[in-house]
Amino acid sequence: MTDIAVLGSGAVGTSLATGLAAAGHRVLTGTTRPDRPRPGDDPALAAGVRFTGHAEAAENAGIVFNTTPGEVSVALLSGLEPALRGRVLVDVSNAAERSPEGFPVAPLHPHSSLAEEIQRVLPRTRVVKALNTMDHRVMTAPRILPVPATAFLSGDDPRAKEELSALLVDLGWPREWILDLGGLYTARALEWTVLMLGPFITRHGFVPFGLAIAH
Numbered sequence: 001m002t003d004i005a006v007l008g009s010g011a012v013g014t015s016l017a018t019g020l021a022a023a024g025h026r027v028l029t030g031t032t033r034p035d036r037p038r039p040g041d042d043p044a045l046a047a048g049v050r051f052t053g054h055a056e057a058a059e060n061a062g063i064v065f066n067t068t069p070g071e072v073s074v075a076l077l078s079g080l081e082p083a084l085r086g087r088v089l090v091d092v093s094n095a096a097e098r099s100p101e102g103f104p105v106a107p108l109h110p111h112s113s114l115a116e117e118i119q120r121v122l123p124r125t126r127v128v129k130a131l132n133t134m135d136h137r138v139m140t141a142p143r144i145l146p147v148p149a150t151a152f153l154s155g156d157d158p159r160a161k162e163e164l165s166a167l168l169v170d171l172g173w174p175r176e177w178i179l180d181l182g183g184l185y186t187a188r189a190l191e192w193t194v195l196m197l198g199p200f201i202t203r204h205g206f207v208p209f210g211l212a213i214a215h
Contacts, residue, residue, distance in 0.1 A: 002025045006020070006067060007054050008068040012092060012093075015137060016136075017049045022047050024170070031053070055080055071095055071096075077118055077121065081125075084125045091187075092131045095191070096194055104194045127160075134211065135208045138209070150179050154183065156183050193211060
């Protein structure tokens, strides 16, 4: 059992928190409104997830998932630097300029990546980029797709990537579906794939999807 914090309580954060709790881990969800009433059928509550502030969640977990909106992640996480020292931080978010319809049209960090910018403001945190190339439903149930998706990992700390890989296995990801791309700079390639999201959703709707490498 691992103590895990999920920062953000949107669709991605809720899916991850619920899936990780169902896999047997203790999960805290960090949110700006931890006391907000939640419906009785909230899947996260049913799985035993607790809600608290961002800092408290980070302070009480060994592994932290960032699912906050990518456009505000750097500013938000920089304020949590003391709580995140020594932690593994899994960045699941994408930072992009948006069209009037809300679709990504250009990366917010064209000469870097959100993950690298997070690492810059959190030098004592072990940042890994992962899970940003798929629908949130696939993150915790990879076998719902008819063909295997790939869980890409980018990061400079091999041990942090191994810890994350073990969590992914708990969520149902076979080891052979997990692909380590190397250093954190490779997150740039992963984050640019978000530009496919608008055309894909326009054509197919909000269906589960995930990118894959065939080799």
